[in-house]
Amino acid sequence: MTVPVTAAIEVRDLHKYFGDNEVLKGIDFEVAEGHTVCVIGPSGSGKSTLLRCVNLLEAPTSGTIMVEGIDVTDPETDVDAVRSRIGMVFQSFNLFPHLNVLGNLTLAQRRVRKRSKDEAEEIARKNLDRVGLADKIDAFPAHLSGGQQQRVAIARALSMDPDMMLFDEPTSALDPELVGDVLAVMRELAHEGMTMMVVTHEMGFAREAGDKLVFMDGGVIVEEGDPTEVLANPQHQRTQDFLSKVL
């Protein structure tokens, strides 16, 4: 296995408490540039919290998080600037319901990237085309299916030209028949070389598109490695137990 040149995301000794409850108990974790890392584990294992710490939607209690060499936990860091380079996709889509698809895709481009209306619209069209929803540009989120909403959410994140993407259980809220379209878009992104961190229950996606698979339980990383290896031949009892239930 080749040694990655740079780590896009590098987490060291990360601890996170919610009140007295320690959710992350010293996490060391990295995502190499251009790689797709999938994080699996039972609910309550801390995998979503870890993902949300990377762009500081949750503030870490202690530890460091480096994104492209910048320490995001440093109070001097411009968090908004870092976030604008990290696309995030949520389980519940979180499209802005008061704006149509075009408005969803152009709002942050204009406010944060300071792009002109025409430029923002052109980029929005390009990314909608990428997720196969060019014809929905004038629709409002409420009129789209869950799968379409999630693809619009991906296009919204891509319109900021992010260096990496975080996916927080992107298909968990979808009806089974709608999962495929979203995974197809994500698979394509992975093949194009986007750096991706994906919290998911989709083992098939992890096996095909993932460069690394991380299994978390009880706030620690139990096991990590090549996805095919981990899925076929898990080393730890807890990983074996979990996989025997989900596979």
Next chain:
Amino acid sequence: MKRSTRTKINRGILYAILLVALGLVASLADWPAIKENFLDVDVLETLWPEIVTVAAKNTIVYTIIAFAGGLVIALFLALMKLSPIAPYRWIATSYIEFFRGLPALVVIIGFGFAVPIAFGWRPPGGAIGAGIIALIVVSGAYMAETIRAGIQAVPKGQSEAARSLGMSSSWTTVSVVLPQAFRIVIPPLTNEFVILIKDTSLLFVLGVAASERELTTFSRDAVTTNQDSSPLLAAAVLYLIITLPLTRLVARLERRTQRAR
């Protein structure tokens, strides 16, 4: 007996009771007295057209000014109440609790008489200006709670999505949270508007110039002048003409928001 027949008989009995009650009221009512005291055409004719062009117009104008001013104060108070900085929250809470806990009439008298006398303050617009300021101050306190609730009703994922795109907290508030919050609070704010229409009647305690009178002051003066209560009924009808469409609108808006969820 068939169930449908029984239902029909029950209905029939209920209608019969209603008719008897109505007949009783109609026969007991002193129609000549009602006609003379509340429907005196000669008195009603003297009110026209000022009751609409001055009194009703002033009621609406005062309501709109007080509502607009109250809305601005309410928005600031709501944002203060949700501020991470504790003293802002304390100030907003004290203001809201203070003015919601007082009768509006006390605040109107305070701004109309007490404050001007105590500080030698000449309110802009005279006594009526002071009264409207009092209404702004009071309605701001009520609407602040409504707007705060509306802001908090916007799902947390909305601001998280905006922040994750790199938007600052103020841009997030302005372009993502507030537009959605305002949609949520339109029905309750319309309700506040209706309450405010009725509260402008409290301005009658101020004693204002003829051209500044709103509906209640106007009709009360006309009652005194004519020694007849017909102007009161005329004012009541005009209030209903203004408020009823608005309360119907609120009901419709509420149905629409419920459907949208």
